[in-house]
Amino acid sequence: MTSDQTSTAGTVISQGGVAETPDGLITVGKTMPDGQAMLSVRNMKKVYHTDGGDIEAVRNLTFDLPQGQLACLVGPSGSGKTTLLKCIAGLLAPSAGEVTLHGKKVTGPPKSMAVVFQEYGRSLFPWMRVRDNVELPLKNAGMDKAKRDELVDNALEAVGLAHVPKSYPWQLSGGMQQRVAIARAVAYQPQVLLMDEPFAAVDAQTRADLEDLVRSVWKKLGVSVLFVTHDIDESVYLGERVIILSSSPTVIQEDVLIDLPDERDQLETRSSQRFSELRHHVYEQIQLAKKGFRPEDAIAR
Amino acid sequence: MSAEIPLASHTNLPDSSTGAAQANRAVSPKGPSGPRQPRPASKRATGALKGLFFIAALPVILVLIWYISTAVGEKNFFVPTPALLVETFFATWTGDRITTDVIPSLTRLLIGIAGSIIIGIVAGLLIGSVRWLRALTEPTLEFFRAIPPTVLIPVLMLLIGIGDDMKVAVIISGAVWPILLNTIEGVRSMDEVLSDTTHTYGIKGFNRVRYLILPSAMPQIMAGIRQSLSIALILMVISEMFAASSGLGFTIVQFQRSFAIPEMWSGIVLLGIIGVIMSFIFQLIERNVLRWYHGLREIENAA
Numbered sequence: 001m002t003s004d005q006t007s008t009a010g011t012v013i014s015q016g017g018v019a020e021t022p023d024g025l026i027t028v029g030k031t032m033p034d035g036q037a038m039l040s041v042r043n044m045k046k047v048y049h050t051d052g053g054d055i056e057a058v059r060n061l062t063f064d065l066p067q068g069q070l071a072c073l074v075g076p077s078g079s080g081k082t083t084l085l086k087c088i089a090g091l092l093a094p095s096a097g098e099v100t101l102h103g104k105k106v107t108g109p110p111k112s113m114a115v116v117f118q119e120y121g122r123s124l125f126p127w128m129r130v131r132d133n134v135e136l137p138l139k140n141a142g143m144d145k146a147k148r149d150e151l152v153d154n155a156l157e158a159v160g161l162a163h164v165p166k167s168y169p170w171q172l173s174g175g176m177q178q179r180v181a182i183a184r185a186v187a188y189q190p191q192v193l194l195m196d197e198p199f200a201a202v203d204a205q206t207r208a209d210l211e212d213l214v215r216s217v218w219k220k221l222g223v224s225v226l227f228v229t230h231d232i233d234e235s236v237y238l239g240e241r242v243i244i245l246s247s248s249p250t251v252i253q254e255d256v257l258i259d260l261p262d263e264r265d266q267l268e269t270r271s272s273q274r275f276s277e278l279r280h281h282v283y284e285q286i287q288l289a290k291k292g293f294r295p296e297d298a299i300a301r
Numbered sequence: 302m303s304a305e306i307p308l309a310s311h312t313n314l315p316d317s318s319t320g321a322a323q324a325n326r327a328v329s330p331k332g333p334s335g336p337r338q339p340r341p342a343s344k345r346a347t348g349a350l351k352g353l354f355f356i357a358a359l360p361v362i363l364v365l366i367w368y369i370s371t372a373v374g375e376k377n378f379f380v381p382t383p384a385l386l387v388e389t390f391f392a393t394w395t396g397d398r399i400t401t402d403v404i405p406s407l408t409r410l411l412i413g414i415a416g417s418i419i420i421g422i423v424a425g426l427l428i429g430s431v432r433w434l435r436a437l438t439e440p441t442l443e444f445f446r447a448i449p450p451t452v453l454i455p456v457l458m459l460l461i462g463i464g465d466d467m468k469v470a471v472i473i474s475g476a477v478w479p480i481l482l483n484t485i486e487g488v489r490s491m492d493e494v495l496s497d498t499t500h501t502y503g504i505k506g507f508n509r510v511r512y513l514i515l516p517s518a519m520p521q522i523m524a525g526i527r528q529s530l531s532i533a534l535i536l537m538v539i540s541e542m543f544a545a546s547s548g549l550g551f552t553i554v555q556f557q558r559s560f561a562i563p564e565m566w567s568g569i570v571l572l573g574i575i576g577v578i579m580s581f582i583f584q585l586i587e588r589n590v591l592r593w594y595h596g597l598r599e600i601e602n603a604a
Binding site: 089090109115117123125127128137168188 | 502
């Protein structure tokens with residue numbers, strides 16, 4: 001099912017392949033033998049039924065996320081990124097295909113998954129102080145107070161917010177609010193962390209800090225992270241792997257291995273030769289996707 | 302799916318027939334205008350004086366007009382002088398009447414308000430959360446809401462007698478609606494992202510109501526309660542005008558029928574004072590419960 005191939009750039013490693021699916025021959029992301037992947041997406045399709053007719057948002061997606069990997073999903077705007085993420089999170093039911101976590105089919109929000117949404121202003125409870133926001137999922141899970149306090153303290157410390165536990169979220173800047181949301185996800189101790197364009201609404205300087213924060217949290221916790229973004233630089237800088245989505249109806253266009261050194265630095269990494277090669281490649285692919293290039297057609301030819 | 306919905310959906314209330322939107326607007330944006338920096342003592346003192354001036358100015362002018370018109374013009378039997386009214390007020394409302402009339406009235410009023418709040422919020426949470434229940438009940442609720450509660454008094458007298466039960470029932474039958482309909486609306490206009498967030502963290506059942514639904518509907522609920530308070534006061538008085546032997550409404554009608562005009566006026570003044578005190582207590586509670594909401598609004602408005 002999986003066949004490594006070298007792309008046109010010559011140096012970029014594509015991990016995906018072509019597979020026979022219910023929707024015909026389609027490019028797929030990297031998959032693993034059954035039972036080895038943490039998160040597995042198979043032939044996932046999502047069609048919205050509206051009064052104006054059916055809208056096929058996602059046509060066919062297949063990829064695996066191994067334990068402990070940080071993968072970025074990047075695609076042109078309107079490529080069904082949020083739809084995909086909501087299906088994985090169990091907030092939406094896919095129209096066909098399935099999502100499995102640890103081999104178990106996802107039918108509702110799974111316990112070992114946390115989601116960080118783009119709209120930080122609307123995902124934090126405005127009537128709760130920062131600390132209570134972070135603590136709530138643990139309280140709800142029935143964890144005892146001492147354990148809760150420890151986890152909340154550590155999470156706030158990890159995102160650099162140990163000094164504002166008594167503030168309300170809306171008293172903080174946008175970047176700090178998103179840190180609270182990240183702390184809440186971290187304290188929840190998930191095995192998979194989904195992030196839906198979490199930094200799209202914060203300013204560029206804050207964004208750089210938050211990107212490094214995500215890398216450090218990911219390393220510290222050893223969670224699998226699926227990071228959705230429309231920012232090409234961000235996807236290459238953050239990920240160990242970038243999954244490029246086509247325009248809607250979405251399929252996987254390419255699954256790119258990011259072979260940058262593990263230690264990343266905003267200045268060093270971003271100015272390195274390899275970074276610009278990878279960035280160049282992903283950028284080209286996104287431009288293709290925007291122009292309406294369909295990977296299926298390329299295979300057929 | 303998660304398209305661009307304006308920030309914090311509870312701030313833009315859809316204009317429902319409940320008047321919730323109006324009421325909410327009237328309640329909410331009353332935070333201090335201007336930055337909250339500590340001010341010098343002298344400025345704070347003049348600020349307090351200014352506040353006092355604005356509170357007292359209009360009442361003083363009204364009393365003055367009243368005083369002059371009763372002192373200069375012809376004496377009118379139906380309009381007492383301010384001095385006479387004050388005198389009558391204390392004579393009438395400091396003795397036995399406190400225990401025989403004022404306290405029974407207030408007790409019925411408070412029970413009626415508490416009942417309206419509990420019924421309104423519980424039923425509102427239920428109807429607001431369950432889609433088919435809302436579709437099923439909403440037309441019927443509109444019908445019952447449209448019935449003026451006063452016409453129910455004869456019906457309720459026949460059904461539950463002429464005791465305190467009837468009076469409390471009358472108060473609830475009118476005061477429950479703003480709370481009920483506002484609660485439904487508040488639950489319905491829940492922010493989608495917040496709702497998704499609680500889903501992903503497995504917060505459901507009672508915890509979902511406690512940590513998400515109730516607080517997020519609270520701004521609307523408070524607006525509903527505010528409207529209900531004045532309705533409850535009106536219905537308390539009216540319910541006591543039928544087949545009653547005690548209470549403020551009863552006493553005021555008695556005074557009127559026996560031409561005890563200054564006493565009648567003093568009862569009206571007492572009702573006004575009760576209304577003002579209720580509103581004051583409500584504002585204190587509201588400011589505490591919705592501290593987060595006013596803060597959030599202030600920041601949104603400043604941005």
